[in-house]
Amino acid sequence: MNLAHAIAPLAIVAACSSSHATPDAAATTDAAHxxxxxxxxxxxxxxxxxxxxxLCFQLTPVDGVTNLxxxxxxxxxxxxxxxxxxxxxxxxxxWVPAPITMIDIAHIAPPSASVQTNxxxxxxxxxxxxxxxxxxxxxxxxxxxxxxxxxxxxDHSVYGIHQEMVAWFSDACAxxxxxxxxxxxxxxxxxxxxxxxxxxxGTATAFETCQPGSAACSNLNSPF
Numbered sequence: 001m002n003l004a005h006a007i008a009p010l011a012i013v014a015a016c017s018s019s020h021a022t023p024d025a026a027a028t029t030d031a032a033h034x035x036x037x038x039x040x041x042x043x044x045x046x047x048x049x050x051x052x053x054x055l056c057f058q059l060t061p062v063d064g065v066t067n068l069x070x071x072x073x074x075x076x077x078x079x080x081x082x083x084x085x086x087x088x089x090x091x092x093x094x095w096v097p098a099p100i101t102m103i104d105i106a107h108i109a110p111p112s113a114s115v116q117t118n119x120x121x122x123x124x125x126x127x128x129x130x131x132x133x134x135x136x137x138x139x140x141x142x143x144x145x146x147x148x149x150x151x152x153x154x155d156h157s158v159y160g161i162h163q164e165m166v167a168w169f170s171d172a173c174a175x176x177x178x179x180x181x182x183x184x185x186x187x188x189x190x191x192x193x194x195x196x197x198x199x200x201x202g203t204a205t206a207f208e209t210c211q212p213g214s215a216a217c218s219n220l221n222s223p224f
Contacts (some may be wrong), residue, residue, distance in 0.1 A: 134160030
C-alpha cells in the first residue's frame with residue numbers, strides 16, 4: 001500500500017477544507033502516552049455490543065487469515081496543515097487477535113497543537129484526524145513509534161488498518177446536511193470515512209488485517 005494513500009488526504013479534513021498535495025516524507029512526533037491503562041482494553045466477544053465511550057474494532061481479514069500473531073495497536077494523529085505531514089502517536093497497547101477489540105476512548109491522548117487544524121467550513125472548531133494500525137513492533141521496544149507506522153506501511157510490519165475515522169474536535173459543530181447530518185461532537189469520537197459522515201460511537205467498525213510480512217498486506221485499504 002502506498003504511504004501517500006495511507007495518510008492523506010484525511011476524509012474529514014478533505015471534506016471540510018481545501019485538499020492538500022501529499023508530500024513524499026512525513027515529520028514524526030511521539031507523545032508520551034504508551035501503555036495506557038489496560039482497563040476496558042481487553043478483547044471482547046463479537047456478540048457483545050460496543051458500549052458508548054468505547055472504540056470497537058471488528059477483525060476483517062483481507063486474506064481470510066484470523067490466526068494472527070499478537071502485536072501492538074497504535075493510534076496516531078496525522079496532520080497535513082504544514083508542508084510536511086506530522087504523525088503523533090496517541091495510543092499504544094498490546095493487541096491479541098479477537099473478533100472485536102474494545103478501546104476506552106478516554107485512553108486516547110488528545111492531539112497536541114502541532115497536529116491540529118484550525119477552522120473547518122462554517123464551524124470554528126479545531127480538529128485532528130487519526131490513523132489506527134496494528135504493528136509487529138519491528139524493533140521489539142514494546143512501543144510503536146511514528147517511524148514504525150510510516151515504514152510499516154511499506155515493509156508490511158503494519159498488518160492492520162482501521163477503516164473508519166477517529167477524530168478530535170475542540171468544539172461541537174452543528175449538523176450540516178447532506179454531507180454532515182450528525183455534525184461533530186466535542187472531543188474524540190469515531191466517524192464514517194465517507195460522505196455522508198456519520199458518528200459511529202457504539203458501533204463496531206471494520207479493522208482490515210493481513211498476515212504480517214505477506215503480500216496480502218498490500219491489499220489493506222486506507223480510509224483516507
